Amino acid sequence: MGSPIESTWAYAAVLIETPLGSSGTGFLIGRRVGDADQWRSFLVTNKHVLSEKPAKRAAMQELLLHVNVERGSGLTAEAVAYPLNDARGSRVREHPDPAVDVLAIDAVPLFNGVQGLSNKFVPEDWFATADKRAQLEITAGEEIVTVGYPSGIRQGRSNFPLIRQGIIASRLGEELHEEQRDSAGNCRKRVTRGFLIDGATIPGSSGSPVVLKPVTGRYQGNAILLSSAPALLLGIVAETRFAPIPFGVSAIPSFAGLGLAFDIETIVETIDLF
Numbered sequence: 001m002g003s004p005i006e007s008t009w010a011y012a013a014v015l016i017e018t019p020l021g022s023s024g025t026g027f028l029i030g031r032r033v034g035d036a037d038q039w040r041s042f043l044v045t046n047k048h049v050l051s052e053k054p055a056k057r058a059a060m061q062e063l064l065l066h067v068n069v070e071r072g073s074g075l076t077a078e079a080v081a082y083p084l085n086d087a088r089g090s091r092v093r094e095h096p097d098p099a100v101d102v103l104a105i106d107a108v109p110l111f112n113g114v115q116g117l118s119n120k121f122v123p124e125d126w127f128a129t130a131d132k133r134a135q136l137e138i139t140a141g142e143e144i145v146t147v148g149y150p151s152g153i154r155q156g157r158s159n160f161p162l163i164r165q166g167i168i169a170s171r172l173g174e175e176l177h178e179e180q181r182d183s184a185g186n187c188r189k190r191v192t193r194g195f196l197i198d199g200a201t202i203p204g205s206s207g208s209p210v211v212l213k214p215v216t217g218r219y220q221g222n223a224i225l226l227s228s229a230p231a232l233l234l235g236i237v238a239e240t241r242f243a244p245i246p247f248g249v250s251a252i253p254s255f256a257g258l259g260l261a262f263d264i265e266t267i268v269e270t271i272d273l274f
Contacts, residue, residue: 004214004231005145005163011120013161015066015149016049016207017079020056024049025148025161025207026065028107029233030121031271041107041121042271045207046238047094048101057094060084063105066159070116077159080114093273095266100193101238102262104270127264128212128232133172136229140168143215144197146237146259148208165213166199169258172234176260194235194262201240201259208237210261235261 012028026045033040043065050057065080084091084105091106111117128138145165153162170176176192197210212232239260 005147005211008120008122008126008231009145009147009209009211010161010163011068011118012122012209013147013149014043014119015152015154015159015161016043016045017064017066017152018050019060019062020051022049022051023149023152023204025150025205025237026105027147027207027209027236028119028121029127029267029271030123032124039121039123040274041111042274043105043107043110044209044236044267044270045103045105046101046236047103048238049207050103057092057103065110066154067110067114068118068158068160069114070118075118075158077154077157078114080110082110093270095270096273097193097266100262100266102236102266102270104267104274106274122233126230126232127268128172128234129264129268130173132232136232138168138172138212138229138232138234140171142168143213144168144234145211145213145231146197146201146205146208147211148205148237150202150204150208152204164199164201164205166197166201166259168234169196169198171195172263192260192262193266194238194260197237197259197261199257201237203240205237205240205259210234210237233264233267235263236267237261 014026016026017023026043030039030041062081062083065082068075069078094103147161147163149161172195178190179187214231237259
């Protein structure tokens with residue numbers, strides 16, 4: 001049996017390239033429409049993957065999406081110019097809170113327009129909502145994986161992403177309160193609707209899904225489960241944390257090994273805007 005991460009989230013990952021020359025990760029998710037087995041798909045990423053500036057994001061006309069297609073020779077990487085507007089208006093929805101770095105793009109035209117597309121969306125059944133987190137007793141210290149394209153790295157002739165692992169470093173479902181110092185040593189307080197992960201991010205990991213690692217033998221209650229938990233979506237990577245090292249009258253940023261992720265609820269709230 002192959003890895004459940006490779007067969008699902010690796011096929012959901014998309015390398016996003018902007019007209020401004022920057023790149024980041026996005027991932028495809030699906031929401032059921034009506035009672036029938038019909039789905040609407042979305043490409044989720046961070047606002048800053050497109051641009052840090054709202055005006056530049058609003059003016060952006062298209063993205064270059066690096067996907068995989070099935071051709072006669074097998075799986076092949078392909079770059080698709082994807083318009084961000086259509087006759088009905090913008091295909092992009094941003095989370096309304098400026099502090100929440102999450103946006104979603106209507107991906108239905110991608111699936112309808114690219115022949116042989118092998119990328120797949122992961123259904124909303126795999127969202128680690130509060131009820132599922134409570135049911136499975138998902139806690140800090142659990143193993144996670146991130147799937148994406150840090151620094152634009154991908155594998156050869158297919159756009160296969162990098163799969164990295166770490167742990168949940170702070171509690172899920174609670175606000176994260178921090179005191180941060182800038183390079184000049186000034187301190188500011190920040191409250192974030194997210195959580196920290198340890199060991200799974202490097203610069204360029206923005207937009208990667210944070211997924212519960214399917215581990216056989218994980219604790220739940222007072223028992224050890226013989227079956228693994230599903231690879232549920234916990235959130236989305238937004239930042240790599242740096243720790244300031246004092247240097248004279250200023251400070252030098254140093255990689256802290258921590259990443260900030262916005263929680264699944266912020267993703268749900270964003271796709272609710274469609």
